[in-house]
Amino acid sequence: MVPSKLDSLLREKDLKFVFVGGKGGVGKTTSSSAIATLFAKYGKKRTLLVSTDPAHSLGDAFRMDFSGTPTSPMANLDVMEIDPSESMKTALSDWAGLAEDMAGGGGASSDKDMQDRIASFQEWLSGIPGIDEATALSQAITHIESGQYDVIVFDTAPTGHTLKLLALPDILQAGITKLQSWQATLYGYWDAMKGLASTGSTTASAKRAAAKKKISQNLEKYKRDIQKVALMLQDQARTRFVVVCIAEFLSVSETKRLLAELRGNQVKASHVIVNQLVTQDALDGKQLEELEALAEVGGLSLNQELLQRTIHACRLTTSRKAIQTKYLDELRNSEEATGLDGLCEVPLLPEEVTGVEALQRFASLLVEDSSALTSPGAAPNGGAPANLYDDQIRAMNGGGKESEDGWTPTKGDAVQIQNLAKSAQYNNLAGTIVANRNEETGRYGVQISHQGKQKVLALQLKNIRLESAAAKKPKLSSEGVGSAPAMGGGIEGKISKLLEDPELKALIAQNPKFEAAVKECIESPMNAMKYLSDPEMSPLITKIMAKMM
Numbered sequence: 172m173v174p175s176k177l178d179s180l181l182r183e184k185d186l187k188f189v190f191v192g193g194k195g196g197v198g199k200t201t202s203s204s205a206i207a208t209l210f211a212k213y214g215k216k217r218t219l220l221v222s223t224d225p226a227h228s229l230g231d232a233f234r235m236d237f238s239g240t241p242t243s244p245m246a247n248l249d250v251m252e253i254d255p256s257e258s259m260k261t262a263l264s265d266w267a268g269l270a271e272d273m274a275g276g277g278g279a280s281s282d283k284d285m286q287d288r289i290a291s292f293q294e295w296l297s298g299i300p301g302i303d304e305a306t307a308l309s310q311a312i313t314h315i316e317s318g319q320y321d322v323i324v325f326d327t328a329p330t331g332h333t334l335k336l337l338a339l340p341d342i343l344q345a346g347i348t349k350l351q352s353w354q355a356t357l358y359g360y361w362d363a364m365k366g367l368a369s370t371g372s373t374t375a376s377a378k379r380a381a382a383k384k385k386i387s388q389n390l391e392k393y394k395r396d397i398q399k400v401a402l403m404l405q406d407q408a409r410t411r412f413v414v415v416c417i418a419e420f421l422s423v424s425e426t427k428r429l430l431a432e433l434r435g436n437q438v439k440a441s442h443v444i445v446n447q448l449v450t451q452d453a454l455d456g457k458q459l460e461e462l463e464a465l466a467e468v469g470g471l472s473l474n475q476e477l478l479q480r481t482i483h484a485c486r487l488t489t490s491r492k493a494i495q496t497k498y499l500d501e502l503r504n505s506e507e508a509t510g511l512d513g514l515c516e517v518p519l520l521p522e523e524v525t526g527v528e529a530l531q532r533f534a535s536l537l538v539e540d541s542s543a544l545t546s547p548g549a550a551p552n553g554g555a556p557a558n559l560y561d562d563q564i565r566a567m568n569g570g571g572k573e574s575e576d577g578w579t580p581t582k583g584d585a586v587q588i589q590n591l592a593k594s595a596q597y598n599n600l601a602g603t604i605v606a607n608r609n610e611e612t613g614r615y616g617v618q619i620s621h622q623g624k625q626k627v628l629a630l631q632l633k634n635i636r637l638e639s640a641a642a643k644k645p646k647l648s649s650e651g652v653g654s655a656p657a658m659g660g661g662i663e664g665k666i667s668k669l670l671e672d673p674e675l676k677a678l679i680a681q682n683p684k685f686e687a688a689v690k691e692c693i694e695s696p697m698n699a700m701k702y703l704s705d706p707e708m709s710p711l712i713t714k715i716m717a718k719m720m
Contacts, residue, residue, distance in 0.1 A: 175513020176539045177206065177413075180441055181214050185408050188323050190438075193415035194425045195329040198446040198517075200228040201524050202415045203326035205534035211247035212531065213538075216321035219314060222252040223307045224328045234526045241314060245527050249320070253310050255303035255328070262306050262393070263297060304328055308403075309396035315403075316559050395564055402560045404438050411441040416502075418445055418495035423502045430507040441512045444537070445499060447519045449492040459489045580604050580615050585638040588619065588630065597621065597628065601638065608632075669715065678714055685711050 180186070191203035200222070207220040219241060222229045229252055230237050233244045241249035297303075308325070315323055403410060412433055416426040426443060433440045454462065463482060503514055517536050524533045580586070584604045588597045597619065605627060606616025614629040669675065670689065679685045684707060 175442070176515050177209070177442055177444075177537045178539050179512050180206075180411060180413070181209055181538070183411070186322060186411060187409040188325070188403055188406065188411070190325045190327055190404070190410065190412045191415060192327040192412065192429065193329070194422050195226075197415050197417045197422055198444070198524075199329075199415045200224070200232050200326050201530070201533060202413070202444050202446065202537075203324055204229060204232045204530050205524075205537055206413065207248055207250075207324040208245065208527075208530050209534045209537065210322045210324070211245060212534075214322075216247065217319060218248045218322050218324060219311075219320040220248065220250045220324045220326065221308075221311050221314075222250075222326040223255055223304050224326055227252045227254070229326060232525060232530065239310070251311070251314070253307040255307040258307040258310055259297060259303040305397050305400050308400045309393070312396050312399055312559065395561075398564050399560050402563060405436065407437065407439050410439065412438050413442050413444060414440060415444045415446060417447050418497075418499040418502070420498060423498045426502065427505055427507040430511075434507075434510075442515050443502065443508065443511060444515045444517060445502070446517045448495055448499070448516055449488050450518045454485050454489050456489060456493070459485055580608065580632065580635065580637070582607055586617060586635040587638050588617065588628070588634060589636050590634055591630075594628075602628070602635070604635075675714060678711060682711075684708075 180189070189203075189206060191199055191206060193199045203222075204220065207218050210216045210218040220229065222237075227237075229250055233250065235242070235244050235250075237250050237252045239251055239253050241251045243249050304327075311323075314320070414426055414429055414433075416422040430440055430443075459482075462485060499514075499516075502508055508514070515537055517533075520533070522529065524530060582604055586602050586604060588600050588602055591598050600619050600621065602617040602619040604615055605618045608615055609629075612629065614631055615635065617628050617630050617635060619626050619628060670679075679689055688708060688711070
């Protein structure tokens, strides 16, 4: 592969999102900051640089303080830092507050029951791999959809976090289903407490009703925002991933794994920035031998201490150059690098890259001709899309009109019938939606079993309540989103198929504890949380994660 700068990335007409990732300590934050300055200064694009790395190095890179509110260090560029752990803590606190409102007024035993539910839910939610960074990214959705920015650059957490994030399209469906299930559980709990409402105050009852509605709305918004993050990552037309590494064994090995994971998850990587390269000005092996020979025979009339230090410095750079050339060639010729627009080689610099001016100097090393970037082809591209991916998400969630509580009834949803007056015999029966909303009547087809017979009722939204959401596998529009995996389900089937793997079956059969744990987790996925920190379970968990990835 011929060395290539980032000019082609900056000229991409439909580009909206650039994710920059790689192993920690290789210059990832410096590179993402430089890429953002390129878009802002030379591309003349309104650019937002977002960090979801808990280390928060953007402030160090620009020598400024940043927060969750966009701050401008230079023209056309805003920067914000979102702390994933704080985002997750806020999300969990919000859910807990609403759930406690639901519990209020039910008596000591009901309060304790709800507190247990809250604790169980919080533990389960916080344990989803990558959920903290996804929650942090979802916080940026408002800014992304504002239309204020032409390009959004993401400084992601180190590679391990990024790989977890890439697994979210499948993993999150289980989370979304669990959220909806928890929503239905809360509703059931609230309805069961209606009979006790007379013993509580009118204020407590109203508070529970308001909390019920707010929980529904929050769950739906949380679900949509997380889905948007996954779709944004896999948007083949508008998203590019730039990997940063150095030419050493560990970094190159990790980079190849990351490139393979990106490709496997339909995320388009365009470039690899290879940082801190010893330049061609360093002595090669033959030149170093000549220098050492001259010093040995006294061919150089220099201070001997100074000469020996010079030779030592030359040996160091020559050795580093040889190592880097080996691994650079390995990366360049690897199968994982096939299809990239190129490798962007950046020299080792004699200065620290901190502050706006230093970042701009570093940015100039990432392009062949910065003056050409102000051509008409690099003009601002109209701002980030408002209501990002809403059409695809509506398709994924079954389409139709949303309920007042945020739920969109869809074929396959398990529901319970309620509030029927003339046909009260059907109230509290379980059913399944078999026909989506009729636009003329506004009713849904719900199949039930009554007195041994199957019936299909045409019911209004007010007469059905969600019990559990169906697994959906829609065909996404090809416009803007490439061949992204269906977000609407499939995790259960994948786990069942995974457990049929011969290696896993053999491993599980060897250990009774493994067998018991697998059975327990199949019955209730939340039980998996207690095994994650169990050292005896480590071989099984490691093997399962390897198979999943």
